[in-house]
Amino acid sequence: MPTERANAVPAASCEIAPLLRVEDLCVDVAGEWGTVRVVDEVRFEIGRGECLALVGESGCGKSLTALALMSLLPSAARVAGGRIVLNGIDLLSRPESERRAVRGRRMAMIFQEPATALNPLMTAGAQVAEALAVHCPEAARTRRARREAVLAMLERVRLTDPAACIDRYPHQLSGGQRQRVMIAIALAGGADLLIADEPTTALDVTVEAEILSLLGELRRTAGLALLFITHDLDVVSVVADRVAVIYAGRIVEQGPSDTVFSRPLHPYTSGLVACVPRIDPGDGPTGQAGRRAPLPQIEGVVAQPGARPGGCRFHPRCSLGRDDRQCREEEPGVTRHPGGREARCWKVEP
């Protein structure tokens, strides 16, 4: 249960009215264990032009949170509570037709593997044109105007030689080019918020750097806000203003990305940071020893939904909480900390 403090004024460092406010979002999935809550009272805000990263291990609820925002949950899953407020509109209280109008026009999503997200039977240009036709039909009535609008979109995502790429099929494009086309499609409707689910995981580091640079440019020039879902902490520390760490369906720590990673509050965050090998040993935020010393590990695995432990959900894997009575028996609430930070842990001094 969130403490009273958590229900007070939102702590985020954004404008008076954030672009997106998610309040106590819960998602239930009907599965072999019966109905289980896979996203549990998740709350965060994203301001205009801001980037929030959602990080955690597989199975913690990152992608389901994103799909819930887009109303794209698979049929076995449903939103069981909470509010999603975009631009002042409470999406969950509106009919599907209205949410459909928001999807693509106010917020859009890109996925990890652009090769499977694109239609292999349509050219890149045709897929961008389709998105334009759906979201702003008035913009391009003639064939020539359509083509020019598509070219402008492809230029906006910094595709080299858009005139050549426009008539190519996805298999004729590289991974980086495909992801740029995906971004062009996502932005065709003029979205203010882009949800990016592991957008660079399938890409080479050099291409990844280019895509991250493009997203940064779109934030600065167009005020695009980003919800960036990833398990790559190095990427987070670069792209995100703020980070929310999610474990077993709950946000366990949230705050500005530089301080969260340099001085983690929650033991899970510390564990995640410590177990990533550093390209320049000694440069790591924890100052860990150089290579050859074994990497610090987080013991065990994420508890399956339906088999989650009582008390703090992280306690069986936590060096501080494993043998602590309070950690084993009572679930900690959210506590606030200086610098716009919050954590859900008994061991963090308020």
Next chain:
Amino acid sequence: MTLSIAVTDPGMSPAAEQRSLLRVEGLRVEFTLGGRRTVRAVDDLSLTLDAGGSLGVVGESGCGKTTLARAILRLIPAAGGRIHFNGHDVLASRGAALRALRREMQIVFQDPYSSLNPRRTIGATLAEPLEIHRLARGAALRARVGLLLGRVGLSADAAGRYPHEFSGGQRQRIAIARALATEPRLLICDECVSALDVSVQAQIINLLDDLRRERGLALLFISHNLAVVRHLCDQILVMLQGRAVEHASCDALFRDPRHSFSRALLDAVRGRRRVQRGGAPPSAGNRASEG
């Protein structure tokens, strides 16, 4: 892009070359594209790896890393060059001699979901290489399977279960156990931690490092993750368009990369900080897909 002069100096004396477990010289692998067009996926590539050593192979997708691994294992034919393993000529080996070599060289693949047979129990999967190479049978076979599971941190009762009952990290442990079954001297890891969460990745990296130290297992570690390579490997080979553009000790390469492409790779990772500030990231240039 312009390629500066290739640096291929792992700092090996002729005597050291004699000691090396794996020596690849001028390897070429070609694929036919239909018609008379061919792609040279691995082009005049040379490398050495000592017994108990660890060599990281890095480069972008499509640069020939996996093709190199497959050619070393004789899973695909080479068009030219030589591969020496423990004094044997790999490319010239046939029949029983080749089977004996394969016992000594094993591979772990990237995707632990597709590399295990979903219809065989873990025990049957681990017993298979032991049976093929006639290393154990009956009770001894079952005991060996139990030992293998223990070595990778799984309990012996895993033998009776199926792959779908395990998480990604556990499956990768099983794939490593299968590779270890024949007691190889060389383990090739093809992006074997790329699909795993960072927490599980750390566990697998530590396991591989333990195996290398305890059993003198040589690692050929293919990865696009430079930080993981730096943590795990002594030597590093940078590939670009099928060629080795730099072969150096990890310390030397990370301190002072000689080839422009090695620098571009390092900058792409280190320069992520600059990317955020809007500076143009270093470009790797255009990679032609054809040789």
